Amino acid sequence: QQQVKQSPQSLIVQKGGISIINCAYENTAFDYFPWYQQFPGKGPALLIAIRPDVSEKKEGRFTISFNKSAKQFSLHIMDSQPGDSATYFCAAYNTNAGKSTFGDGTTLTVKP
Amino acid sequence: DAGVIQSPRHEVTEMGQEVTLRCKPISGHNSLFWYRQTMMRGLELLIYFNNNVPIDDSGMPEDRFSAKMPNASFSTLKIQPSEPRDSAVYFCASSVRLWREKETQYFGPGTRLLVL
Numbered sequence A: 001q002q003q004v005k006q007s008p009q010s011l012i013v014q015k016g017g018i019s020i021i022n023c024a025y026e027n028t029a030f031d032y033f034p035w036y037q038q039f040p041g042k043g044p045a046l047l048i049a050i051r052p053d054v055s056e057k058k059e060g061r062f063t064i065s066f067n068k069s070a071k072q073f074s075l076h077i078m079d080s081q082p083g084d085s086a087t088y089f090c091a092a093y094n095t096n097a098g099k100s101t102f103g104d105g106t107t108l109t110v111k112p
Numbered sequence B: 001d002a003g004v005i006q007s008p009r010h011e012v013t014e015m016g017q018e019v020t021l022r023c024k025p026i027s028g029h030n031s032l033f034w035y036r037q038t039m040m041r042g043l044e045l046l047i048y049f050n051n052n053v054p055i056d057d058s059g060m061p062e063d064r065f066s067a068k069m070p071n072a073s074f075s076t077l078k079i080q081p082s083e084p085r086d087s088a089v090y091f092c093a094s095s096v097r098l099w100r101e102k103e104t105q106y107f108g109p110g111t112r113l114l115v116l
Helices: none
Strands: A004-007 A010-014 A019-025 A033-038 A045-050 A055-061 A060-067 A072-077 A086-092 A097-102 A104-111 B006-007 B010-013 B019-024 B031-040 B044-049 B055-057 B064-069 B074-079 B086-093 B113-115
Touching: A004 A086, A010 A019, A019 A086, A019 A104, A033 A060, A045 A055, A045 A072, A060 A104, A072 B086, A097 B044, B006 B086, B010 B019, B019 B086, B019 B113, B031 B074, B044 B064, B044 B074, B055 B064, B074 B086
Parallel strands: A010 A104, B010 B113
Antiparallel strands: A004 A019, A019 A072, A033 A045, A033 A086, A055 A060, A060 A072, A086 A097, A086 A104, B006 B019, B019 B074, B031 B044, B031 B086, B044 B055, B064 B074, B086 B113
């Protein structure tokens, strides 16, 4: 059973555009929602994260929107740049279980 | 800080051979995770340790896979015997898990395994 569903699988955006990646979860025990960014040949690295008691978190050009009732959250990349081209993973963390469940990833390509 | 260190970075082996992947977590971190990444299955958690004790190994695909963490600074993932379907990138990640704190996992660079 896939507990975190991520879409789209791939995304192509023009430079300066907005990239939007969506995730949905099922388990209400998840209590922390990080996003990871992975460049080719590298391991994933934490990009931004949100707790379920807030609806939005912004760090520079990156924003997480969180809808607790719908069990959905999304990553918005404003003014997308070619250097943002990478694979993005959403994750949901369960404090009691001590582990994260990852989405399948979205490959973002930002065209110059 | 050197980050999570994994070795080897690349491994090519023949079917049936034993493969051992190694990981050195970030000093002070008390949780360690082994992941496998493939195009077909994405990022899968294989096993994780907390304070050197295996907590959840439900992701370990079968008995051919085993993992150990003899001390806080070293872990191994062993595949014996290896099969072509084990070809993947294997990541080790570590985190510091404090009471009521949310964890951030720090990933190593991965080991790219090819089983012929």
